[in-house]
Amino acid sequence: MLDLSRIRAISLDLDDTLWPVLPTLKAAEAAQHAFLLDHAPATAALLQDAAEAQRIRQSVRDDFVHLSHDMTHFRQQFIRRALQQSGGDEALVEAVFAQFFAARNRVTWFAEVEDALAWLSSRYPLVAVSNGNAQLDLVGLSPWFVASTSAREVGVAKPDRRIFAAASARAGIDLPAFLHVGDDAELDVQGALACGMQAAWVQRQELDHHQRSEAGQALRWPLSSPPPQALVRNLTELCGLLGRPAP
Template identity: 50%
Template sequence: MKLRALTLDLDDTLWPIAPTLLRAELRLHDWLLAHAPATAQRHGIEAMRALRADVARRQPQLAHDLSQLRRLSLVEALAASGDDTALAEPAFEVFFAARQEVDLYDEVGDALDRLASRYRLLAVSNGNADVRSTGLDRWFSGSVSARQAGVAKPDPRIFALACEALGCAPDAVMHVGDDHAADIVGARAAGLHSAWLRREPARAGQWQVDPDAPAGTGHHWVIGDLAVLADRLLAG
């Protein structure tokens, strides 16, 4: 396998997303308490989550743009509470800034140091984490987001755009991610190699060839963490 580059998912691959989002939601709620108290009282964190999910159902054409869905949710929450809808943008900025405060899984920093010493790394995400704001730009040459691509994983077009950004053919790229449907099925359909990251205690430090991967479609692995991926790729 003559790999030249790796594409990596971000949320739940490099850091846990649930505490990241909760911190951002709490930061947003505190801001609303100070600047739009009626909205904060009417829309607590759970209510805001439900509203955002409802907006996403009503706006399926925006499934690739989580930032815009969040903005629209804030506009609706403010309007329903009688607050100034112009506050939606500064409220979003508060959420977005906090959303970039991520806590990497323990092995990620060292593994990325090692992987970046041999391969170009590119982030490919359906989310709205920013490579520079999260501090990932020390390892990553750039990113391709669903918002930028106009489609979300598993659509093969986002992987094709990533390969174009890297200047690599698909068979010279391995995609790494935790979501089988979005990351692994999508990468395989686009002709990339894949590494399915399954962060389960029993799999820590483990590597195997994916027994369910179609024959003749490239190298497809199951890994327990990024350290074992670095071990495997840099062994030769």
């Protein structure tokens, strides 16, 4: 159960917590492909081969293990390697990435997100904590947040304590006074609990990879570790636990 008296700030994951990430990434891949068709058709053809694209992805992961937390670096190197292997012009890397990145930041928030963030931000400082490379100002959510931190900026990814500590420092509030909200049981919840934060696990019923439960049935914590203080299906449920009256 949440200890409301402890909460002085809230940190939130982004992908699959505030918007569905899979359709966003598919759209970003499509934008990348369209640009390559016009400017490097051989590269576009190469990446249409799923096995070849996976081989390139894995080669980038293998060669840059020390930068596995940096999704921007990964995408840029993936594009570079695809251009190299198809005889394309490496000078196109930045332009191709710009197409991908612009689409990656065109997201569709879950239905209740704007209303919930408005209510939450009127009561607590909100800080974004993400392993991805979406940017609050580009996705349109920056008005509700006082700060953000990402794996790329900090140099480590969740569940590493240092990314949560960076969020704490940017808000000027100690970690034990934070409630962290996210959809990943290990990266978000276990990472936050290990830092002495409280945590809320969000399992949206519209996402196939989230835990499904019938109406009225409680969500089940899937790990052997202690569960978080809250298990919710969306931010509306979270707001209710934090004291927002039912409509």
